[in-house]
Amino acid sequence: MKKLSEYTIQVTQAIKNMGLGERKPGSLYAPIEYAMNAGGKRLRPGLTLMSAEAFGGAPEQAMPAALGLEMFHNFTLLHDDVMDHSDTRRGRQTVHIKWDENTAILSGDTMLSLAEELMMRVPDDKLRRVLEIFNRMSIEVYEGQALDMEFETRDDVAVTEYIEMVRLKTGALLGACAEIGAVIGGASAESSACMREYGEMLGIAFQIEDDWLDTFGTAEIFGKPIGGDINNAKKTFLLSTGLAADNADAEALRAAIALPAGDLRVRTVTRIYDKMGLSQKCREAIAHYSSKALEAVKRSGLPETAVEPFKVMLDKLTGRKN
């Protein structure tokens, strides 16, 4: 079995070959080419190809769908950056800064329709199934984003609500990548459903790992400054778990997260997280969803050698060294 990195190299080359920069009008397509060639780990299309090949498909068969899923991912980043007023992504200006907001909105819309076109490049007997998965996933991602925005104005977000939001916002897309790859590779309905579950659980574990790194990581490993979530009072796994505890620590946490944004808030909240043992709770949750992901891929019926790269991907995304 090939490793994820071998697939992602193919994806990066295929994106270059799409000829997005030659399409007219340039005011619409240049930002799309810019966004698609920004680098990034290509995890989602890589997972799509890996899943297709695991079930006996040729990676080329799944490449258009893989590109469609990467296009969808980048469309959501483009619109998210407008909504979050983010100036930079992957060390470069975001599209709405380099161009303007209207361009970011319109080019993003275009990317969604281009993604739909790419998803259609499957044989007739798989067309409806692939599009059903893709469209349902798209809507789940928006629902997750809407919940995330709703949570900003609430301070009583239950951990179960947080998990459901993350399943929608992060898990659904990874789930669709694994499932669509499996469908194209020729997997049965049962096996492809197991692969979706793998992707969803992987997504939840990955997001909790991200929450953990934002507080307990180092800027070097995390790739951006530590403490952003605390400074934005973001309802992460840590904060929602901490606030849900019905004790004095939870009250202290509620006061600390209301401090003015800055080092003092970050240090104080982190100290309370430590006192409450939340770093450990986070690691346990990551292990819990990781093992669910691994169980799901094993249930898919893949032979052990074919399971291995999915296990490696899981370990890699949840911080376990290999």
Add this chain to the structure above:
Amino acid sequence: MKKLSEYTIQVTQAIKNMGLGERKPGSLYAPIEYAMNAGGKRLRPGLTLMSAEAFGGAPEQAMPAALGLEMFHNFTLLHDDVMDHSDTRRGRQTVHIKWDENTAILSGDTMLSLAEELMMRVPDDKLRRVLEIFNRMSIEVYEGQALDMEFETRDDVAVTEYIEMVRLKTGALLGACAEIGAVIGGASAESSACMREYGEMLGIAFQIEDDWLDTFGTAEIFGKPIGGDINNAKKTFLLSTGLAADNADAEALRAAIALPAGDLRVRTVTRIYDKMGLSQKCREAIAHYSSKALEAVKRSGLPETAVEPFKVMLDKLTGRKN
């Protein structure tokens, strides 16, 4: 044959029955329900149903696609209103005013994916064809919008460029409505291509009529104040035709359109349009594209009685009294 208005009544009822207001999270779906129930003429879904029935289909068969096309139309309005900073539409607050910009962006994205789901509710043997038409149309609409934005910063827009922009921005959707209706109704590839041409030409004629009304209409008939295009120096049929004339009038027009926005600019530009005979040129262009539309629908092979409601729709949208 039924008239367009009979179909649009069915559409309005079907939109009410979609249950958009009950879907969760409400922060995502309430704006969608609000936008979809804002009224409007329901021309596009009405055309879809009318085209399906003309070719022998039952209107119910085409209703999901008709709703998908109306959903797409309203998605573009929602994002256009954000891009244009428009505060009102159809006498009500726009979504980004009633809620906020982020809601308008995210709910708009959701509407596009909901539209894709609706377009899939056709039999397997029509699925690929319908989605190909729909996705190609979507991309044409964005390209038209991008050209329209590019034209804002140019003062040398040729009339042919203007027509191509309008074909993409307004014609493509009406063309797709007529074509998809025909496909669902059972039309041949040749006949459905003729219906697309009908819709595209109708769209161009309709937009030039809109340009004409904005300058030469009355606020009562037009439904909004006269002179908006002149005050925004919008590259309409009138302005691009006038500026393209290589004479003293064109120079006077170039100066007049640069006057401060206000009554003086509107009166001066209108007087030059009059002097250049542009009102008449506009009427001629409308008649030209209308007759192309009518020829196309006749070429589709429909019997004369079935052609009639398409002629009535054309006359109605281009200001001819019936």
